Amino acid sequence: MYSIINKTKESSSKIDLVVLAENQSNWSSLGLSPSELDYLISELNTEQSSIHINQYSRRLYIEIISSQTSKSLACEKVRERGAILAKLLNLAKIEKVGIESLHSTDFSLVLAEGIALANYQFLKYFKDSASKKNSLKEILVRSEYSKIDQLNAVISGTLHARDLVNEPLSYLNAMKFSEEMSRLGDESGFDVETLYKNQIEDLKMGGLLAVNKGAVEPPTFNILTHHPKNAANEDPIVLVGKGIVYDTGGLSLKPTANSMDIMKCDMGGGASVVGILYALAKAKVPIYVVGLIPATENRPGGNAYAPGDVIHMMDNTSVEVLNTDAEGRLVLADALCYAKKYKPELVIDFATLTGAAVRAIGKYGIVAMGNTSKSVQDDLIESGENVYERLAIMPFWDEYADLLKSDIADMTNLGPAEAGQITAGKFLEHFTDYPWLHFDIAGPAFLSNDDHYRLKGGTGSGVRIIFDYLMRKTL
Numbered sequence: 343m344y345s346i347i348n349k350t351k352e353s354s355s356k357i358d359l360v361v362l363a364e365n366q367s368n369w370s371s372l373g374l375s376p377s378e379l380d381y382l383i384s385e386l387n388t389e390q391s392s393i394h395i396n397q398y399s400r401r402l403y404i405e406i407i408s409s410q411t412s413k414s415l416a417c418e419k420v421r422e423r424g425a426i427l428a429k430l431l432n433l434a435k436i437e438k439v440g441i442e443s444l445h446s447t448d449f450s451l452v453l454a455e456g457i458a459l460a461n462y463q464f465l466k467y468f469k470d471s472a473s474k475k476n477s478l479k480e481i482l483v484r485s486e487y488s489k490i491d492q493l494n495a496v497i498s499g500t501l502h503a504r505d506l507v508n509e510p511l512s513y514l515n516a517m518k519f520s521e522e523m524s525r526l527g528d529e530s531g532f533d534v535e536t537l538y539k540n541q542i543e544d545l546k547m548g549g550l551l552a553v554n555k556g557a558v559e560p561p562t563f564n565i566l567t568h569h570p571k572n573a574a575n576e577d578p579i580v581l582v583g584k585g586i587v588y589d590t591g592g593l594s595l596k597p598t599a600n601s602m603d604i605m606k607c608d609m610g611g612g613a614s615v616v617g618i619l620y621a622l623a624k625a626k627v628p629i630y631v632v633g634l635i636p637a638t639e640n641r642p643g644g645n646a647y648a649p650g651d652v653i654h655m656m657d658n659t660s661v662e663v664l665n666t667d668a669e670g671r672l673v674l675a676d677a678l679c680y681a682k683k684y685k686p687e688l689v690i691d692f693a694t695l696t697g698a699a700v701r702a703i704g705k706y707g708i709v710a711m712g713n714t715s716k717s718v719q720d721d722l723i724e725s726g727e728n729v730y731e732r733l734a735i736m737p738f739w740d741e742y743a744d745l746l747k748s749d750i751a752d753m754t755n756l757g758p759a760e761a762g763q764i765t766a767g768k769f770l771e772h773f774t775d776y777p778w779l780h781f782d783i784a785g786p787a788f789l790s791n792d793d794h795y796r797l798k799g800g801t802g803s804g805v806r807i808i809f810d811y812l813m814r815k816t817l
């Protein structure tokens with residue numbers, strides 16, 4: 343549904359075109375008239391980097407791509423250019439655009455990625471959505487089919503994750519979230535098993551059940567599986583996603599004003615896991631991956647769990663709940679316990695977990711920590727640079743765990759004011775016995791303004807970095 347990138351056919355020579363070039367490119371292949379060429383040269387002389395020529399039969403958007411300090415930044419600048427182009431192309435009511443490269447480095451696919459991600463819209467709730475719809479439907483590039491398919495897959499996964507995050511609680515309660523997972527699983531090819539409240543009780547998932555106590559709707563626990571026959575790995579990579587479909591804070595109610603306004607985004611980690619599974623299944627990536635998503639709303643209902651309560655997690659660890667707004671770690675803990683049965687090669691969890699992560703680095707990256715080998719971390723850092731979903735690795739010293747000591751239980755769910763993103767990670771670590779990383783995506787998962795091709799609202803943060811990492815693992 344979102345795949346808009348196709349391979350250029352030789353017959354499509356008269357379509358509107360974006361040309362990626364350098365100042366000193368050879369312009370002869372563009373078939374410019376002498377006056378058009380004069381115009382282009384004069385614009386280049388005034389250091390213009392976007393030069394538009396309307397040839398009547400087609401429009402040319404000539405984009406001068408200058409060198410950057412790193413490949414990562416060069417690609418990002420091209421994606422950002424894609425976001426500007428998406429606006430211009432839609433303004434000109436263009437439906438199909440080609441990309442040609444005269445540049446010594448071929449950035450065609452990177453540009454297509456930026457355009458496609460920036461062309462996203464969430465129009466479902468507008469009465470006149472048809473009239474608001476972008477014109478752009480197809481981007482033609484000269485590249486291999488396999489690369490185009492992979493790019494379409496990861497873009498679709500990202501945009502489906504955005505859709506899920508943008509859905510409000512009035513539509514997306516835990517049950518509906520599970521139904522959407524099944525629909526996307528059917529569409530792309532991954533399996534979904536949903537456990538309902540009685541099964542969650544049988545498993546003694548005390549964290550998920552405690553958070554759900556004040557909720558109106560029942561919880562779900564979702565198991566997503568992509569297990570192709572030709573998988574390279576025997577033990578799966580498990581991806582855990584926080585699925586709080588709405589976070590009021592519970593009885594430790596969020597101090598209203600604005601802090602609750604965006605809390606439909608609190609299933610952003612779960613949405614990213616769904617998006618990753620979708621992309622892997624679509625692209626038929628030969629790797630065994632399991633997604634685990636505990637889902638519920640966090641509300642101060644009549645039976646809500648209360649500050650001071652002691653609850654028992656799936657592995658029987660007792661937790662003194664000192665703040666019901668620190669609910670994400672409770673539902674994730676049960677999922678991390680559940681993950682043990684897979685004897686996983688690696689577990690990564692994704693969560694809009696702490697305001698502290700936002701305060702630390704803002705929207706510019708993912709706050710990461712954990713206990714994996716340096717080589718796994720380095721590979722993930724590299725993937726983060728490749729797709730510009732960068733990782734900020736936190737210190738993860740033992741002393742941080744001491745900050746979660748409780749007088750009456752094995753641990754509390756609340757650390758002191760400092761290093762809140764790290765104590766949250768230390769809480770999670772207690773429930774792991776395998777190589778594990780925690781990605782706190784509270785900063786980048788949901789934006790209050792457009793940031794180039796990451797549009798206002800849900801961003802699908804986490805999908806592109808993990809797809810890149812897993813793709814490179816299969817090479």
Ligand code: BES
Pocket residue numbers: 589591608665667668669670694695696697698700756757762784785
């Ligand atoms: N869902 C929030 C974290 C959050 C903040 C997500 C901003 C997205 C944007 C989380 O459940 C939460 O409330 N965390 C508390 C934890 C605290 C009580 C220890 C926080 O960070 O304030």
Ligand code: ZN
Pocket residue numbers: 589591666667668669670
């Ligand atoms: Zn909370």
Ligand code: ZN
Pocket residue numbers: 586589608667669670694695
């Ligand atoms: Zn939360």
